[in-house]
Amino acid sequence: MKIQSSSPKKPSRDIVERGKLEYEWATSLMKVIIKILKKYQRSKPLSNFNLGFCLHITKETSVLIMAAKSLGAQISICSANPLSIQAEIIEFLRYNEINVFAKKNPNRKEFFENIFKVSNTNPHVVIDDGAELHSIIHQRQIKGVYGGTEETTSGIFRILSLQSTTGLNYPIIGVNNAKSKYFFDNRYGTGQSTVYGILRTLGILIAGKRFVVCGYGWVGRGVSSCLRGLGANVTITEVDPIKALEAHMDGFNVQRLEAILPKGDCFITCTGQKDVISRYDFDIIKNGAFLANAGHFDVEIDVAYLYSQDNHPIQLRPNVESFNIKGKKINLIAKGRVINLVGGEGNSPEVMDLSFSNQLLSILFILKNYKKLGREFHQVPKKIDYQVAHFALSSFGIKIDKLTRDQVDYQTKVYLNY
Numbered sequence: 432m433k434i435q436s437s438s439p440k441k442p443s444r445d446i447v448e449r450g451k452l453e454y455e456w457a458t459s460l461m462k463v464i465i466k467i468l469k470k471y472q473r474s475k476p477l478s479n480f481n482l483g484f485c486l487h488i489t490k491e492t493s494v495l496i497m498a499a500k501s502l503g504a505q506i507s508i509c510s511a512n513p514l515s516i517q518a519e520i521i522e523f524l525r526y527n528e529i530n531v532f533a534k535k536n537p538n539r540k541e542f543f544e545n546i547f548k549v550s551n552t553n554p555h556v557v558i559d560d561g562a563e564l565h566s567i568i569h570q571r572q573i574k575g576v577y578g579g580t581e582e583t584t585s586g587i588f589r590i591l592s593l594q595s596t597t598g599l600n601y602p603i604i605g606v607n608n609a610k611s612k613y614f615f616d617n618r619y620g621t622g623q624s625t626v627y628g629i630l631r632t633l634g635i636l637i638a639g640k641r642f643v644v645c646g647y648g649w650v651g652r653g654v655s656s657c658l659r660g661l662g663a664n665v666t667i668t669e670v671d672p673i674k675a676l677e678a679h680m681d682g683f684n685v686q687r688l689e690a691i692l693p694k695g696d697c698f699i700t701c702t703g704q705k706d707v708i709s710r711y712d713f714d715i716i717k718n719g720a721f722l723a724n725a726g727h728f729d730v731e732i733d734v735a736y737l738y739s740q741d742n743h744p745i746q747l748r749p750n751v752e753s754f755n756i757k758g759k760k761i762n763l764i765a766k767g768r769v770i771n772l773v774g775g776e777g778n779s780p781e782v783m784d785l786s787f788s789n790q791l792l793s794i795l796f797i798l799k800n801y802k803k804l805g806r807e808f809h810q811v812p813k814k815i816d817y818q819v820a821h822f823a824l825s826s827f828g829i830k831i832d833k834l835t836r837d838q839v840d841y842q843t844k845v846y847l848n849y
């Protein structure tokens with residue numbers, strides 16, 4: 432099937448070349464995916480299958496896309512976020528005959544039209560980040576999808592809600608929930624890239640500043656430990672008593688948001704929840720505070736209220752707007768959209784290697800097993816999760832021990848005696 436992708440005009444060779452260099456740089460750091468590729472390249476198990484992707488269009492994503500292409504797939508892709516797109520990657524992928532439905536800085540209508548276009552390409556497998564494409568395919572009752580995957584915590588919330596309301600039309604594997612994904616991508620990956628996004632946007636000194644991290648899930652843990660490493664004074668806010676206790680025992684200040692609002696220099700939301708910093712909080716927040724969001728959706732900070740109160744904020748620098756709210760300055764970073772991708776480069780290739788290897792192996796698993804899988808949410812099979820970890824260890828040159836037969840027997844006996 433030949434699909435017309437939304438390529439407005441012929442790109443310059445320059446931009447394609449820049450995209451290629453970025454792709455090659457990421458590839459050199461994504462060794463697990465390359466190992467998987469080598470294993471399956473001869474049999475081309477994705478031949479005759481259409482894959483529909485809705486991911487952040489980054490250099491790391493191009494490695495996954497090119498891997499799927501070289502396993503034989505026909506591919507269409509749109510962006511999971513209007514502001515996270517790398518233009519040179521779009522052109523590099525188009526040059527390589529991938530159907531890319533995306534452009535840099537689309538308006539809302541264009542952004543959703545592109546997701547619709549991917550949903551129209553008869554995908555056999557749908558690979559999503561945030562569940563926007565899954566939702567549209569379900570709303571439009573598009574048939575012929577064998578299965579799908581989901582990359583993020585926020586997307587899995589949406590899929591579980593879809594499952595419990597209208598039901599799912601095909602099995603969906605929650606890649607986010609693989610241990611070899613969230614332990615590393617959400618914690619070390621997003622932890623580092625969020626702090627990098629803030630540094631690149633503001634260029635401020637972190638040491639000595641009072642940072643407030645809302646949410647102590649895997650992302651919150653990663654962000655706060657990176658900030659602490661750079662000398663910040665870090666306070667955590669939480670709603671979950673276990674996570675709050677963990678933050679306390681990890682040595683962080685734990686407080687109610689209300690108590691820290693007047694003192695924090697920079698607030699970072701990492702919850703997946705809406706209105707974490709609400710319109711009422713702006714009444715007591717410190718003058719000159721910076722606000723950033725690390726969650727997938729731009730709902731964690733009440734951005735709409737800021738624009739409704741001051742529709743001409745001062746553009747302090749790229750990606751930083753200063754609002755005048757009742758005489759107070761409130762500085763919003765990256766419009767409250769996912770800071771690590773909009774203000775920075777997203778997660779580094781080494782962690783995306785783990786996440787996207789889980790993606791690639793899950794796609795292969797779906798195509799082999801979709802007839803047996805129920806139309807419901809599934810976890811990544813443990814075999815895939817552990818295979819990714821083993822491949823990653825070997826790519827880092829690390830060897831680990833194995834249980835002896837005796838130890839396996841001992842463990843089984845102890846277990847049976849309970």
Ligand code: ADE
Binds near residue numbers: 489492776
């Ligand atoms: N999500 C977070 N970082 C990413 C990256 N570099 N590429 C694609 N998706 C991402």
